[in-house]
Amino acid sequence: xxxxxxxxxxxxxxxxxxxxxxxxxxxxxxxxxxxxxxxxxxxxxxxxxxxxxxxxxxxxxxxxxxxxxxxxxxxxxxxxxxxxxxxxxxxxxxxxxxxxxxxxxxxxxxxxxxxxxxxxxxxxxxxxxxxxxxxxxxxxxxxxxxxxxxxxxxxxxxxxxxxxxxxxxxxxxxxxxxxxxxxxxxxxxxxxxxxxxxxxxxxxxxxxxxxxxxxxxxxxxxxxxxxxxxxxxxxx
Amino acid sequence: xxxxxxxxxxxxxxxxxxxxxxxxxxxxxxxxxxxxxxxxxxxxxxxxxxxxxxxxxxxxxxxxxxxxxxxxxxxxxxxxxxxxxxxxxxxxxxxxxxxxxxxxxxxxxxxxxxxxxxxxxxxxxxxxxxxxxxxxxxxxxxxxxxxxxxxxxxxxxxxxxxxxxxxxxxxxxxxxxxxxxxxxxxxxxxxxxxxxxxxxxxxxxxxxxxxxxxxxxxxxxxxxxxxxxxxxxxxxxxxxxxxxx
Numbered sequence: 001x002x003x004x005x006x007x008x009x010x011x012x013x014x015x016x017x018x019x020x021x022x023x024x025x026x027x028x029x030x031x032x033x034x035x036x037x038x039x040x041x042x043x044x045x046x047x048x049x050x051x052x053x054x055x056x057x058x059x060x061x062x063x064x065x066x067x068x069x070x071x072x073x074x075x076x077x078x079x080x081x082x083x084x085x086x087x088x089x090x091x092x093x094x095x096x097x098x099x100x101x102x103x104x105x106x107x108x109x110x111x112x113x114x115x116x117x118x119x120x121x122x123x124x125x126x127x128x129x130x131x132x133x134x135x136x137x138x139x140x141x142x143x144x145x146x147x148x149x150x151x152x153x154x155x156x157x158x159x160x161x162x163x164x165x166x167x168x169x170x171x172x173x174x175x176x177x178x179x180x181x182x183x184x185x186x187x188x189x190x191x192x193x194x195x196x197x198x199x200x201x202x203x204x205x206x207x208x209x210x211x212x213x214x215x216x217x218x219x220x221x222x223x224x225x226x227x228x229x230x231x232x233x234x235x236x
Numbered sequence: 237x238x239x240x241x242x243x244x245x246x247x248x249x250x251x252x253x254x255x256x257x258x259x260x261x262x263x264x265x266x267x268x269x270x271x272x273x274x275x276x277x278x279x280x281x282x283x284x285x286x287x288x289x290x291x292x293x294x295x296x297x298x299x300x301x302x303x304x305x306x307x308x309x310x311x312x313x314x315x316x317x318x319x320x321x322x323x324x325x326x327x328x329x330x331x332x333x334x335x336x337x338x339x340x341x342x343x344x345x346x347x348x349x350x351x352x353x354x355x356x357x358x359x360x361x362x363x364x365x366x367x368x369x370x371x372x373x374x375x376x377x378x379x380x381x382x383x384x385x386x387x388x389x390x391x392x393x394x395x396x397x398x399x400x401x402x403x404x405x406x407x408x409x410x411x412x413x414x415x416x417x418x419x420x421x422x423x424x425x426x427x428x429x430x431x432x433x434x435x436x437x438x439x440x441x442x443x444x445x446x447x448x449x450x451x452x453x454x455x456x457x458x459x460x461x462x463x464x465x466x467x468x469x470x471x472x473x474x475x476x477x478x479x480x481x
Contacts, residue, residue, distance in 0.1 A: 078478075108475075124469035133402035133435070140431045141407060145467055166406040 013090060060084055077103040077110040081120055089118030098128045104181050131163025131170040138162045153178065157191055164193065258362035262314040264288050266299045267438040268400030269310040269369045270428045272412055273378050273393050274421035277449035278371030280310050281425040283433075284458055285440040292440060300446045302453035304329045307343040307372035308446055309350075312397040313385065314365035321364060324353065343372025343379040347389070355387030367397040373450050396428070399436040404428035418447070430461050 060083040064075045081101055088095055099114040113126045125143050127135040138159040147155065156176060163170045174191040177184060264286045271280040286294035299318065300310040303325050311318040328349060332341050347370045357363050363385045371380045381391035394408040407428050416424065422445060433439045441463070446455040 122473045124467055133399075134406040136435060137403040137406050137431045140434050141427055145469075162406045162410070166409065 014094075060087070074106060076105040076107065077101065077112070081112050081114065084114050085118045085120055088114060088116060093117040100126050100128050102179060104179055109179075127159065127163075129163070129170065131160075131167035134162045134166040135159035149178070153187075153190075161191065161193060258360075259314070259317070259365055262317075262365040264293065264315045265365075265438070266297060266312045266315055266318070267436055268396060268398035268404065268432055269299065269312050269367075270396045270400045270404045270408070270425055270432075271310065271369050271371050271380055271394065272408065272416070272421055272424060273371075273380050273414075274416040274418065276418065277373040277378050277447065278308065278380050279418075279421045279425055280308055280369060280371055280446045280448075281429050281443055282310055282312075282446075283429070283440050283443040285438060285442070286315050287438040290437075292438065295440060295442060296458075298444065298455070300444065300455060302448075302455070303346055303370075303372075304332070304341050305452065306340065306374040306448075307346045307370060308448040308453050309346070310369040310371075310397075310446070311366045313367055317364040317366050321350070321353070321366065321368070325349075342374035343370055343381070344374075346370055346372070347379070347381045347383065347391070350383050351387060351389040354383050354385060354389075358386045369395055369397060372448055376450060399432060399439075400428065403431050403435055407431065426461060430463065433461060433463065 060080055063083055064080060067079060068075055080103065084099060084101065088097060093116045096116050097114075098116055100111070101114060102109070102111040104110075111123055111126055113121045113123065113128055124145075125139045127133075127139065136159075139155070142155055142158070153176060157174050160174045164172070164174070172192075172194050173189045174193070176187040176190045178187065179185075266286055267283065269280065269282045271278060280300055282299045284295060284297055284299070285292055286297040288294075294315075297315060299312065299315075300308060301322060303309050309322075309325070311321070325346065328346075329341060332339075350368055350370060354364060354366075354368070365385050367385060368383045369380075370383070371378075373379070379391065380393065380395060381389065382395045382397065383389040393414070394405075394412045396404040396408065408424070411424055411427075425445060429439075429443055433441055441460040442458050443461065444456050444458050446453065448454075
């Protein structure tokens, strides 16, 4: 990615710079990475002073750092919002990232959603992902203004659990990130509502490399000999 | 989801005629139905809207009807197909009464009949474009079941159709329990209908709640829910984020 915030502004659209190099690597035998499509549930919520994110994405943090050095000021949430939406819009929806962006800056706490085509919303509570409807039903039923930090954490965990148990594309554990002025707290595995039911007391060990018993190579293309025939071969 | 079979005889006139004989897409649709079993029977809620694509065309459609003495049928999906189903059931109930033998069709029987009808229509690629909810009480036993347009049929303690699948089911799974009182049941249904009102574009704020018990069916008068839109954040959402929206 060759976008810099100082020198040449990006011309927009897809950058084909790396395609020739990727082709060359594939020919040399490198396996191209496949797409990992994951179902998910992400929610965000503003409580009294700050806000929560339950699933973070930090794609533009380096760009923000450069911006901070240049302007001499702390970054704002709308800066990250603009950088993300410019990036996503330039890919015309082909970068399938649906994001919840939140933060606390000099102007206060903010929460935004960003859709794959680059549109954004500013909201007090938001959900995205395949489990978004399950989580949103919890928020719409239970959100109030003026929640304390603990109430907010509980509500967010409940919304994610709703996504985990009611959406087939979401599962396992709840991670929560609490962001307040100048400080973020990452509560990894805040809840683990799907523990392993049976664990072997002996532990697990796996066998060593598979033994090769027999090798047989079948050439798929026959070797073709071409001999020049003078004169009459193709005269008719 | 559209029902189309590729017919490759190249004759577009004949194809159009053949296609006009089967349902390809719905036109006037009703949105979700939510229903639960409670202490005395079954409670069902639906709004009164009929959408024509993205227009809210009709605002006085009753999507829940009593069937015989013991059952209550709610439908989401194509309204004309729902009316057709009501005519089939009318004939069924009439024939049942003509036997004059003191027996009457219970909810299980009606549910089974509907399942067969829906499944057979689906096999002929001409479905009735509805998801039906059948609730009832007979001889003290409550029954609540659902049939979809492709003939998927099951019974459960709480059901939801359409958007209710995604928005109401999580709430019902968390908060339903056996032997709900009437007031608690209504509160639970209203909670689900409120979330649907906030988040489903084809929902309207005019709903009915129907109750079926051993005594019979009562469908309430239409009423509307209280909604709350006065969050400070909604008044000026971009207060600190000038230029965004």
